[in-house]
Amino acid sequence: MSTEHGSPTLDDVARTAGVSRSTASRAVNGGERVSPEAQSAVDDAVARLGYAPNRAARSLVTRRTDSIALVVPEPDARILTDPFLAGVLRGVSEGLTGTELQLVLLLARPGERPGHIARYLRSGHVDGVIVASHHEGDQIEPELIRSRMPAVFVGRPFDTQSLRFVDVDNAAGGAVATARLVARGCRRIATITGPLDMTAALDRFDAWQRTLADAGLPAGAVAHGDFTVSGGAAAMEKILVTQPDVDGVFVASDLMATGALQVLREAGRRVPDDVALVGFDALGAERTTPRLTTVLQPVVEMVSAATSTLLDMVDGRPVPAEPQIFVPRLIEGQSA
Template sequence: MSGAQPTLDDVAREASVSRSTASRAINGGERVSPEAQAAVDDAVARLGYSPNRAARSLVTRRTDSIALVVPEPDTLVLTDPFLTGVIRGVSDGLVGADLQLVLLLNRVDEGPGRLARYLASGHVDGAIVASHHRRDQLESALARAQLPAVFVGRPFGDATHHYVDVDNVAGARLATQRLIDSGRRRIGTITGPLDMPAGIDRLQGWRDTLREHGLRDDAVVECDFTASGGAAAASRLLDAHPDLDGIFAASDLMAEGVLRTLHSRGARVPDDVALVGFDDLGIAQHTSPRLTTVHNPVIRTTMAATAALLALLAGAPVPTTPQIFTPTLIEGESA
C-alpha cells in the first residue's frame, strides 16, 4: 500500500466483493450475506481501513454525533456544579461509543428557537436535553423532527418524550421536613426559575409539606439558581418576612448566597435562621457552617439518560416510563 490510507476499493478487492457490497457491510450489513460480511470485516482488520465519516453519512444518513443541549448562557454552564455534573455524566456515559458530542448552549443576545432549528436540521443523530425552560420550544421541535431525545428532568407537556429525573418533590419535602423537625415554624423558600420543572416541583414539595403541618406557605421568592441571585433573593425574602426562622433554598448555589446575606445581617445559622439547600455537588462541604442539603445524583441520572439515548439510536426497546432517582438528605450544620 506504500503507506497510503487504504480505500473502500482496496477493501472490496481484498474481500473479493463488489464495492457496493463492501460499503453496505461496513455501514450496517443490510442485504449482505454472512460470508461476505465476514470477508469484509477481515479485510478491514488486515488493511487497517477507517471509513470516511462524510461518505459514510451519505450511506447511513447518520452523523455519528449527538447533542447535549443546555439552553443556558455559557457563563452559567461554567459556574453551576449541576451543569458541569451533567456534562461529566454524558461524557462518562459515552465511554466506548464511537460518537462525537456536540455541546449546544444559548447565546445571551438571541431569542428562543435557534437550538430547536439546529436540532431539526439533521446535524445530529439524537439529543440529551438538560436545564430546559418552557420558552425554549425544544419539546415541540424534537417531536416534529422525530429526533431521538432524552430529557434530564421531566418535560413540560409532551408525555411521549423519554426522560430521567430526580424526585424533586420528594427532595423538597425532605428539606422542609428537616426544618420542621428542628423546631422551625416560619419557613420560607427561594425557588429556582418557575419556568423550569425543577423549580416548579421543588416549590410544590415545600408547599405540600408546610400545608400538611398547618404552617403558612406565603414566604416565597423566585430566583435563578445562582449564588448572587440567592443573596439578593434572601434580602427580599427577609425584608418581606422578618419573622422567618427557616429557609429552604432550591439549590446549594443559592443557599451559599443566602448564607452571605444572613451573615451580613448578623443572623446566626442555624440559631436564628436554619437553612437547607439542594444538590450536594461540592458547595455544601465548603460553606460555614457546613450546609445541610439534599443529594441530587446528577451524574448517575445523566448517565442513565445517555444510556437510554444510545439504546434509542441502536433501535433497542426503551421503556416509556421515566427513570426517577430517589434523593437523600445530607446532614450538615446549617439546620
C-alpha cells in the same frame, strides 16, 4: 498501515478482504445483507489497513450522522460555573464511553431568539438529543415533538405524554427538605425558588407549600432565584426585608444556598442557630461554612441513564415508556 497511494480507501479494503466494493461498504456501514465470513474478512482488512470510513460518505449510506446533541438552553458561562451542568456533561461523556459517537454541545447565546437551537436540531445535523436545564419558553419541546427525533430530557418536560425523560423526584426532595426544617422546630420557614419556567423549580416550590400546610404552618416569604450564587444572595436579601424574623429557609439549589449563607453571615445571622438552611443538589455542599444540609440529586447517574436510553432509541431498540425517576435523600450537614 497505509497503501502506497496514501490513506487506505474502501477499494483497498475490498481488495484486501477479497470481496466486492459494495459488500465492503455494507460491512463497514452496519453489516446489512453481509455473510458472517465476508464481515469477518472486511473487519480484518479494516484493522490491518487502519481504514477510517469517511463520515460524510457513510452518512449517505446509513442516513446517520453518528453524532448526538447535548442541549443546554443556558448561557455558556453557566456550564463552567454550575456543578449541575458540569455533572450533566460528565454524565453524557460517561454514557458515550465505548461508542464512536460524537457529542455536539449546544448552548444558548446572550440575546439569542427562542427557537434558534430548535431550528438547528430540525436541520438533521444529529441522530438524537439529550436536553438538560430547559425552560418552558425555549421552544425545544414542541420542535422535538414535531420532528420525531429521538430525544431524552434530563428533568421532567412540560409535555410528559410525548417526550421521554429521566428525573429525580423533585416533589419528594422538596418535601424532605422542608420537613427537616419543621422537625428542627422552625416555624417561620421561607423559600428561595428556582426559575418558575422550569419544572424542577415548580415541583420543589409546590412541595414546600404542601409540607408547611400539612404541618399546620403558614407559608413564609417567597423569593425567586435563578439557580446561581448571586441569585440566591439577592433572594436572601429580599427575605430578610420582607420576613426579618425568618428562622428557616428551603433553598432550591446549593448554588443559591451558598449565596444565601453569605448574606446571612453579613447580616449577623448565625446558621443554624438563628436561621436554619436546607439546599438541594448535594453538589459542592461540603465546601460551604457551615457544611450545607441538602438533598441528593444523582446527576451523573441520571444523565448516564438518559444517554443509555437515547442510544437505544437511535439504534431502534425498544425502550420503556415510563420515565426513570431517581429517589432523593437528605444529606445531613451542619446548616439545619
